Amino acid sequence: MPVLTLNDAIGAALAEEMRHDPRVLIFGEGVATKRQDLVREFGGRRVRNTPLAEGIIAGTAVGAAGNGLRPVIDLLFAPFLCYAMDELVNSAGKLRFLSGGQFSFPLVTLAMTGAGWGVGAQHNHNLEAWFVHSPGLKVVMPSTPADAKALLKSAIRDDNPVVFFLDIGLLYTPGDVPDGEHCIPLGQAAVRRAGDDVTLVSYGKTVHGCLEAAETLAGQGISAEVIDLRSLKPLDEATILASVTRTGRLVVVHEANRLCGVGAEIAAQAAEKCFASLRAPVTRLGGPDAPVAASYPLEQAFVPQAASIAATAASLCARQAA
Amino acid sequence: MTSAQPQIDPRDLLAQMHLIRAYEEAIVAGSTAGTVPGTCTSVGQEAAAVGVVNALAADDLILTNHRSAGHLLARGADPGRLLAEVMGRSDGYCGGRSGSLHISVRELGVVLTSTIVGAELALAPGVALAQTMRNQPGIVVCFFGDGAACEGSFHESLNLAALWNLPILYVCENNQWQAFVHRREAMSREHVSSWAQSYGIAASTVDGNDVSAVLAAATNAAAQVRASQRPYLLETWTYRTRGHFEPDDQAYVDPAERAAWLARDPIAMCRDRLVAAGNLSELAATDLATRSRDRIAEALAFAAASPYPAPEALTQHVYA
Ligand SMILES: Cc1ncc(C[n+]2csc(CCOP(=O)(O)OP(=O)(O)O)c2C)c(N)n1
Ligand SMILES: [Mg+2]
Numbered sequence: 001m002p003v004l005t006l007n008d009a010i011g012a013a014l015a016e017e018m019r020h021d022p023r024v025l026i027f028g029e030g031v032a033t034k035r036q037d038l039v040r041e042f043g044g045r046r047v048r049n050t051p052l053a054e055g056i057i058a059g060t061a062v063g064a065a066g067n068g069l070r071p072v073i074d075l076l077f078a079p080f081l082c083y084a085m086d087e088l089v090n091s092a093g094k095l096r097f098l099s100g101g102q103f104s105f106p107l108v109t110l111a112m113t114g115a116g117w118g119v120g121a122q123h124n125h126n127l128e129a130w131f132v133h134s135p136g137l138k139v140v141m142p143s144t145p146a147d148a149k150a151l152l153k154s155a156i157r158d159d160n161p162v163v164f165f166l167d168i169g170l171l172y173t174p175g176d177v178p179d180g181e182h183c184i185p186l187g188q189a190a191v192r193r194a195g196d197d198v199t200l201v202s203y204g205k206t207v208h209g210c211l212e213a214a215e216t217l218a219g220q221g222i223s224a225e226v227i228d229l230r231s232l233k234p235l236d237e238a239t240i241l242a243s244v245t246r247t248g249r250l251v252v253v254h255e256a257n258r259l260c261g262v263g264a265e266i267a268a269q270a271a272e273k274c275f276a277s278l279r280a281p282v283t284r285l286g287g288p289d290a291p292v293a294a295s296y297p298l299e300q301a302f303v304p305q306a307a308s309i310a311a312t313a314a315s316l317c318a319r320q321a322a
Numbered sequence: 323m324t325s326a327q328p329q330i331d332p333r334d335l336l337a338q339m340h341l342i343r344a345y346e347e348a349i350v351a352g353s354t355a356g357t358v359p360g361t362c363t364s365v366g367q368e369a370a371a372v373g374v375v376n377a378l379a380a381d382d383l384i385l386t387n388h389r390s391a392g393h394l395l396a397r398g399a400d401p402g403r404l405l406a407e408v409m410g411r412s413d414g415y416c417g418g419r420s421g422s423l424h425i426s427v428r429e430l431g432v433v434l435t436s437t438i439v440g441a442e443l444a445l446a447p448g449v450a451l452a453q454t455m456r457n458q459p460g461i462v463v464c465f466f467g468d469g470a471a472c473e474g475s476f477h478e479s480l481n482l483a484a485l486w487n488l489p490i491l492y493v494c495e496n497n498q499w500q501a502f503v504h505r506r507e508a509m510s511r512e513h514v515s516s517w518a519q520s521y522g523i524a525a526s527t528v529d530g531n532d533v534s535a536v537l538a539a540a541t542n543a544a545a546q547v548r549a550s551q552r553p554y555l556l557e558t559w560t561y562r563t564r565g566h567f568e569p570d571d572q573a574y575v576d577p578a579e580r581a582a583w584l585a586r587d588p589i590a591m592c593r594d595r596l597v598a599a600g601n602l603s604e605l606a607a608t609d610l611a612t613r614s615r616d617r618i619a620e621a622l623a624f625a626a627a628s629p630y631p632a633p634e635a636l637t638q639h640v641y642a
Contacts, residue, residue, distance in 0.1 A: 025455070045455065051485065056444055056478035063448020066434045067383070068456055071448070086475075090438050091445060099426040100417035101639035103434060135640050159642035 001176040006166065009145035009177050010110070011035060013152035014072065016181075018042050021070060024156055028057055028074035028110075058084035058109065062092045062161070065107040070156060077123040078113035078165065092161035093136030105136075105161045108152070114205060114255055115299045116169030121291030124168065124299070126204075126256035131163045132233045132265070138186055139232040141165040143207040145175035147230055150184040158186060167204040167255075187234030191243070195225035198249040198313045201240055201266055203229040205303070206253045212306035213313060222317050232262050237269060244270050248279035249316045255303045258286030280316040285309060330376055332592070333602055333610070335533045338376075339368035339589045340614035342392045345401050346564075348618045349391075349408065349422075353568045357626070358409055361422035364392040366531075366563030369588030370495050372396045373536025374463065374558070377544050381460035383449055384432045385442040388423045389495075393465055397430045401617065402624035411628035418631045419639070431460070440473030442466050443492075447479055450488035454551070461489040461547045469500030471514040480521040483553040491547045492518065492555040493540070495530065497562040502574055518555035530558030531588040534595075560588075 004012065015038060018024045027048035032039050038047045050057050054075050061071040075081055081088070092105045113126050131139045138160050142148040148166070155162040192207060193214050200210040207228045214224035225243050229236065244250045250270050252263035263284040270282050285304035292302050346365045352358025364371060371392025378384070386393045394404060399415070407414025408422040415427045423437035434445050446464040453460060470476060471494055483490050494514040498505050511517060518525035524546060528539035536558055543556045561583035565572045572580070596602035 051478070051481055053478040053481070055475055056447065056482050059441070059444025059475065059479070060448035060451060060482065063434060063445035063450075064452045064455075065448070066445070067449045067452035069448075069452045086438055086441060087444055091434070091436055091441055095424070095426075095434055095436065096642065097639045098416060098420045098424045099428075099435075099639075100415070100419050102416070102426055102428040104642040106642075138641075 001178055003174045004145050004177045005172045005174050006142070006145040006148045007171045009149035010152055010166070011037070012177070013149040013156070014038060015041065017153055017156040018046060023068065023070045024072065025069060026072040026074065027060070029076060031074050054080050054083035055087060058087035059091065061107045061109070062087050062105055065092070065105040065161070066095070066103045070106045072108045072110065072156060074110045076112065077119070078111040078127055079122050079125045081109070081111055081127065084109070088131070088137065088161065088163065089134045093134045096136060104159045106159045108155045108162045108164050110164050110166060112166045112168050112171070114167040114169050115292065115303050116171075118294045118296050118299055120294035124292045126254070126287070128163070128165050128232055129256060129261050132262060136161065138162045138234065139165070140186060140230065141167065141204045141232060142230055143167070143170065143204055143228050145173070146177045147184060147190070149177055150182045151186065151230060154183045154186050157183065162186070165204070169205045184230065186231045187236055189230055189236035189239040190228045191225060191239065192228050193224065193226040195223035195247065197223045197247055197317055198251065199225045199227060199240070199243040199247045200251050200253060200309065200313060201227045201229065202253040203232065203262070204255060206255055209304060209306045209309055210253055213309035216306065216310040217313055220314060222314060224313055235265070240266060241269065241273050245274045245277045248277050249313070250278075250282045251285060251309065251313050251316065252282070253285045253304050253309055255287055257289055258284050259289050261286050280319045283312055283316060285312060330537065332534065332596060335372050335376060335537065336589070336592045336596060336602070337610050337614065338372045338396050339533065339592065340611050341401065341617065342368045342371065342395050343589060344611075344614040344618040345391055345395060345404070348405070348622055350564070350568055352622070358405070359421065360568035361391070361408060362389045362567050363564050364389050366583065366588070367495060367497055367560050368392055369533035369536055369592065370530035370558035370560045373533045374493050374540040374556070377537055377540035378463060379460065380431070381458070382431060382463055382544070383453070383460050384463045384465065385446050385449065386432060386435050386465045387439070387442050387467065387470070388437040389467070390425055390435060394425060394427060394430070394432060397427070397432060399427055399430060399432070401621035405621050405625035406628045409625050409628075410630060411625055412631045413625070413628035417635060419635065440466070440470045440475035443470060443473065443479040444475040446490050446492075447482045447486065447488050450483065450490045451486065453489065461491055461544060463491045463493060465493050465495060467500065468494060468496040468498070468505045468509065468514055471517065472500070472508055480518060480523055480553070480555070484521045484523050487552055489547050489551045490553040491540075491543055492553060494555065494557045495560060496557050497560050499562045499566065501566045513557055515555055515557040523553050523555050525555035525557065527557040527559055530560030531586045531591060533588060533592050
């Protein structure tokens with residue numbers, strides 16, 4: 001199996017989908033500069049640099065999607081999405097509904113976020129929950145190169161607007177990526193490790209923290225199940241709830257601010273739908289209600305780490321024993 | 323320039339303006355009586371809408387905004403289905419989900435209507451890009467207000483359209499008002515057309531209350547866009563004679579300014595000209611107005627009889 005970085009997996013998915021469907025095009029600030037291979041294969045009409053203007057990049061993608069194309073836009077860093085909120089939230093997310101279903105908006109917005117490059121809060125802000133809260137949009141955040149490729153292919157084929165987050169910390173980590181046509185449906189979580197005592201639910205780089213924690217926990221005789229959400233909307237409630245019903249314990253882990261993060265929704269679902277199975281309080285680990293600092297140790301301290309995930313899970317298991 | 327004008331009977335233009343006026347007056351009366359929700363009416367701006375829309379081809383696409391009745395009716399929308407939409411009924415063009423503020427009618431080429439001021443400007447380049455990449459002949463016409471021209475999206479849109487050679491006819495209806503703020507208080511220049519020129523976009527301003535002048539200017543502008551596959555900006559200089567949104571007492575409006583514009587009512591100007599030229603009898607002129615009112619009365623009855631959407635509509639069409 002070929003080994004690719006997540007960034008290369010994105011490039012491979014783009015090339016395959018552009019080959020597969022002439023309606024697919026990609027544009028953004030420096031997209032044509034950085035993706036010369038795509039320019040060579042598909043030409044400057046389908047791979048475009050744009051002015052530095054996120055609002056019009058997103059607006060143009062929404063307009064083009066509403067009129068028969070399937071654009072992918074690269075808005076670079078997630079905080080820059082703030083300049084594109086009207087186009088994504090009010091236009092892409094709402095105009096299908098408000099028009100009574102006359103239009104659909106098949107477009108993908110790529111944005112990077114997360115700790116890893118020490119770029120500070122105006123380049124690193126895990127604001128994915130904002131878009132989960134916005135009707136009409138789907139939200140994806142992969143944790144491996146293979147998933148990034150297969151999910152991006154599905155996102156491009158989806159008839160809805162998809163906001164696709166790339167975890168900065170994972171961009172250049174290599175991984176096995178199966179060759180050929182391989183799509184993962186949006187809304188399907190992956191059980192990364194099976195376990196019986198506690199469920200760890202996460203997405204993006206903290207999935208790897210959870211896997212490391214599960215290893216530690218195994219050494220303590222605790223069997224942890226690790227679920228990688230992959231897409232935040234649609235959310236694979238069935239996989240989460242089935243696991244929690246079995247283990248009776250749930251820790252939700254993400255890098256994003258804990259307050260009103262995706263973990264809050266998952267915790268609420270567990271409380272509402274598997275209350276009788278719970279053997280310990282549902283617990284969330286996430287970033288603080290603070291902008292992210294550039295300083296490396298502070299940036300790292302923002303992100304839930306394997307040690308704290310393991311300690312939290314162990315304490316939930318100890319509770320039951322007591 | 324005039325030779326390019328389509329064969330349009332000026333009496334049809336007058337009839338369309340009457341229909342728009344009657345439609346808006348029915349909404350004003352209904353909102354006063356509490357039977358129809360208030361809207362942003364286009365009273366006083368009928369010529370600006372009718373002149374431009376009649377210059378277009380059937381396969382051209384139109385983006386409009388919150389003040390859309392003129393564009394929609396001139397394009398041939400059924401007033402009954404429009405009123406049903408305004409009243410939140412299931413026979414509305416958007417199944418009652420839009421109300422008056424974001425009505426799209428895809429079958430008429432009126433697409434992606436947004437009520438976020440400036441959003442139509444942000445969406446237009448993409449619609450036009452898709453037209454060119456899909457080899458569609460229709461140009462894209464983007465209606466927006468002087469207020470929208472103050473949004474960043476106006477400037478981003480014009481820059482991109484000029485840069486990417488997009489076939490967009492930008493039509494700024496400069497009606498002197500941006501909700502409750504006069505454009506004098508909000509714009510560094512008097513004319514939006516002067517802003518367009520700085521992006522290398524050909525632009526002109528026309529008397530928006532003279533329907534023949536608007537038709538001629540828009541025909542010329544549309545022909546330029548079609549031939550050059552480049553954007554053009556046409557500013558229609560007009561006046562919002564009613565308030566921003568019904569009801570509105572307009573206490574903030576300078577009565578002298580409003581009176582001066584009321585004296586240049588687009589419907590009266592067109593009718594008087596046709597009568598003076600012997601192209602329309604007084605009787606036929608009165609008949610046009612009456613027939614428009616009758617048609618709107620029927621449309622209102624249709625809309626009022628249309629059922630409200632079923633509760634399931636609440637979550638229909640959110641996702642494709
Ligand atoms: C982004 C945004 N800001 C404010 C409003 C409220 N609003 C609706 S219409 C309007 C005035 C717009 O003025 P203009 O663009 O000149 O259009 P006009 O109403 O005069 O036709 C305002 C402020 C809005 N809908 N969207
Ligand atoms: Mg205005």
